[in-house]
Amino acid sequence: MKGKLYLITGNPGKVKEIKNRLDVLDIELGTLQEDFVEVQADTLEEVVFFGIEHLVREKGIDLPFIKDDSGLFIDSLDGFPGVYSAYVQDTIGNDGILKLMKGMDDRTATFKTVMGLHIPGEGVSLFRGEIRGEITLEKRGFFGFGYDPIFIPEGAEKTFAEMTLEEKNRDSHRIRATMKLVDHLSKE
Numbered sequence: 001m002k003g004k005l006y007l008i009t010g011n012p013g014k015v016k017e018i019k020n021r022l023d024v025l026d027i028e029l030g031t032l033q034e035d036f037v038e039v040q041a042d043t044l045e046e047v048v049f050f051g052i053e054h055l056v057r058e059k060g061i062d063l064p065f066i067k068d069d070s071g072l073f074i075d076s077l078d079g080f081p082g083v084y085s086a087y088v089q090d091t092i093g094n095d096g097i098l099k100l101m102k103g104m105d106d107r108t109a110t111f112k113t114v115m116g117l118h119i120p121g122e123g124v125s126l127f128r129g130e131i132r133g134e135i136t137l138e139k140r141g142f143f144g145f146g147y148d149p150i151f152i153p154e155g156a157e158k159t160f161a162e163m164t165l166e167e168k169n170r171d172s173h174r175i176r177a178t179m180k181l182v183d184h185l186s187k188e
């Protein structure tokens with residue numbers, strides 16, 4: 001695929017990370033700040049799929065676009081905050097999560113991204129990326145956004161927020177999904 005692809009988001013952190021990767025293809029990334037209706041659903045896949053349907057059907061968006069929906073799934077909290085990650089970040093935040101986990105030894109978690117691609121006339125394709133890691137005992141670092149200060153990806157010593165954009169982009173849930181998208185687009 002050549003030409004412009006739009007990312008529908010209100011999160012500038014996501015734009016930077018995805019743009020950095022799409023630059024390898026000849027694809028220019030634009031952004032659109034449409035209201036994305038997040039349906040109450042059990043999985044990120046459903047949130048992305050129904051959200052895209054809404055944008056296409058109700059809002060009449062007829063451009064090639066992607067929508068990234070991500071979430072942090074903490075094992076000892078049975079996958080919480082998961083699909084509620086945005087709400088939880090905006091309410092209790094990282095301090096609230098650390099408080100909930102006080103005294104918990106099992107701090108393993110998975111960060112997941114589901115990226116939906118809509119190409120007019122071709123429907124929706126979904127690309128998934130996940131990375132295992134651990135929740136820290138305290139917040140560390142100032143880069144990135146959201147849960148980055150409390151998440152250390154497997155094999156690393158730093159939290160995502162202690163990494164530069166280039167370091168976080170070497171491997172992450174979002175980059176794993178983006179690489180699958182890139183692979184798909186290069187065959188389009």
Ligand code: ITT
Pocket residue numbers: 008009010011014036068069070071072085086087089090144145146147148160174
């Ligand atoms: P959109 O406009 O793209 O929907 P959002 O920030 O609401 O932006 P999500 O619903 O995908 O995005 O994200 C759920 C929450 O998880 C939200 O609070 C994000 O800040 C956070 N989050 C997503 N990706 C993250 C990442 O790579 N590192 C840290 N936090 C992340």
